[in-house]
Amino acid sequence: MKAEQPSFDAPIPGMSLTAELGARPWQSPAQYSTVDEVVEYYLERMSLEDFSDQLIDVMEMGVPITDIANTLQLGGVMEGVHSIDTGILVIPLLIEMMMLIGDSAGVKYDSGLEDNPDKNKMRKTQAEKILRKLEQKIDDKEDTPAKETVEDKTPMDTPSGLMARRN
């Protein structure tokens, strides 16, 4: 079995302590503290033409809208614009707004709300596995010599009843 490769994407232990407390934007009070303010902030940003153009490009690439919304609000938290609580509360609105932008631009987008869109599709690896099994079966059949038909060689049973013809 192949050994699992270690992931180097995770933060190093103690990484969060490499800056002074309060030096990071998310460690100081957020710029907007109410949902109303956060909603207004995002709606204003999303109504810009540059934003919608970039968003449409990303949607066309097939990135799910839910992923974009989550990234957007996490960016807001990182920049210290709002807290994570208000960010999570605002997410449904961001998704709805992005869907509106996509619909009005006539873009086919992936909402990301389906549980597993490829659930019913057969995975490539699964198909390969079945194909390999079938090939093996065919090979096995070809290798084994064909059994001689025994029936042809057995002599006919002579009838032994009372009414049987006697020679």
Added chain:
Amino acid sequence: MRFYNPAIVAYKNMDLDRILPKKAAEPKGGLLAPRKTMAQKAQSDKLSPVLIVANHMKVIRDKRNMINES
């Protein structure tokens, strides 16, 4: 592999039909009509964050439906 995304859960929990209060019939404005008490007034002024978001969402969804229908 897909990681956990809180956006999916947040969106699916936002059932507008359930969250948004249905509009009650407007009371007639006669002199003897019952008035709102101060407690009721304070409650209606202070909308919960979910209601604020739901109200905004309703407007956007109506607009989306209009676009998709046409």
